[in-house]
Amino acid sequence: ESTLGAAAAQSGRYFGTAIASGKLGDSTYTSIAAREFNMVTAENEMKIDATEPQRGQFNFSAADRVYNWAVQNGKQVRGHTLAWHSQQPGWMQNLSGSALRQAMIDHIKGVMAHYKGKITQWDVVNEAFADGSSGARRDSNLQRTGNDWIEVAFRTARAADPSAKLCYNDYNVENWNWAKTQAMYAMVRDFKQRGVPIDCVGFQSHFNSGSPYDSNFRTTLQNFADLGVDVAITELDIQGAPASTYANVTKDCLAVERCLGITVWGVRDSDSWRSEQTPLLFNNDGSKKPAYTAVLNALNGG
Numbered sequence: 001e002s003t004l005g006a007a008a009a010q011s012g013r014y015f016g017t018a019i020a021s022g023k024l025g026d027s028t029y030t031s032i033a034a035r036e037f038n039m040v041t042a043e044n045e046m047k048i049d050a051t052e053p054q055r056g057q058f059n060f061s062a063a064d065r066v067y068n069w070a071v072q073n074g075k076q077v078r079g080h081t082l083a084w085h086s087q088q089p090g091w092m093q094n095l096s097g098s099a100l101r102q103a104m105i106d107h108i109k110g111v112m113a114h115y116k117g118k119i120t121q122w123d124v125v126n127e128a129f130a131d132g133s134s135g136a137r138r139d140s141n142l143q144r145t146g147n148d149w150i151e152v153a154f155r156t157a158r159a160a161d162p163s164a165k166l167c168y169n170d171y172n173v174e175n176w177n178w179a180k181t182q183a184m185y186a187m188v189r190d191f192k193q194r195g196v197p198i199d200c201v202g203f204q205s206h207f208n209s210g211s212p213y214d215s216n217f218r219t220t221l222q223n224f225a226d227l228g229v230d231v232a233i234t235e236l237d238i239q240g241a242p243a244s245t246y247a248n249v250t251k252d253c254l255a256v257e258r259c260l261g262i263t264v265w266g267v268r269d270s271d272s273w274r275s276e277q278t279p280l281l282f283n284n285d286g287s288k289k290p291a292y293t294a295v296l297n298a299l300n301g302g
């Protein structure tokens with residue numbers, strides 16, 4: 001196959017990208033995105049500050065621009081993200097305790113109702129663990145509402161849209177030896193044992209010199225899959241975009257039956273949140289980088 005999406009589909013997987021609503025008027029951008037990818041994540045538009053700027057007043061205008069572009073171009077959509085310490089609107093940043101807990105629940109219900117039956121996977125909770133060696137939860141206003149905030153979010157999400165796969169999503173959880181990975185593993189194992197509704201784990205996979213790719217990523221993916229959840233690579237970008245590393249990540253997903261697919265976090269280097277690291281598959285002029293060819297070959301079994 002000659003595109004990433006079609007090549008991934010040969011094994012029942014998808015290949016996606018983050019899409020920014022503000023770039024949908026850029027024809028170089030949209031022609032690459034329409035051609036190559038069959039899954040879309042809104043880069044910012046489905047986040048809390050965008051979708052509920054005032055408490056109880058939902059605004060899906062930017063989110064729907066991304067959603068509608070995706071569907072009109074035959075793509076599936078991953079929802080990102082419902083409960084997160086970051087990109088909270090001001091009113092939510094100022095809440096705590098039971099009022100914040102209720103606001104989180106109401107937010108999940110409100111957004112999931114709007115997209116009920118339309119979203120393949122939802123990142124229900126994003127980035128709840130601390131970096132470093134502690135293996136602790138990240139401190140945040142949500143965490144301070146009680147350690148059970150994550151499972152409450154997942155139970156709320158399951159009731160709101162039973163058709164969506166419900167994911168926990170984080171970064172620096174790709175290396176099996178990291179404390180953060182082990183902490184996330186313990187949470188997912190506990191959720192499966194106690195019947196908390198979780199279907200998938202998203203590995204953001206923002207690799208750079210500080211958090212480099214390690215070949216034990218495949219072990220990590222398989223160990224989580226063995227807990228009874230699907231896994232996905234949700235925000236892939238790699239500093240310098242080495243073709244060999246991109247190929248290895250792709251092969252890691254292909255090697256794990258429950259790896260649903262791969263999403264890269266943007267189209268061209270100039271679209272990246274860290275464009276100075278040139279971490280993506282397309283040059284600024286829209287041409288394909290060596291990493292693109294490496295990923296395509298890997299998806300085609302080469």
Ligand code: G3I
Pocket residue numbers: 043044086087126171204235273
């Ligand atoms: O929209 C405003 C614009 O009006 C304003 O003029 C401009 C000035 O700074 O800011 C614009 O908002 C920016 C927004 O991106 C849209 O471009 C924010 O400042 C900026 O903080 C925001 O960055 C996003 C970041 O999440 C925020 O946390 C990145 O685009 C986005 O790629 C990044 O994505 C995250 C994932 O959601 C979670 N995992 C990590 C990943 C990378 O940080």
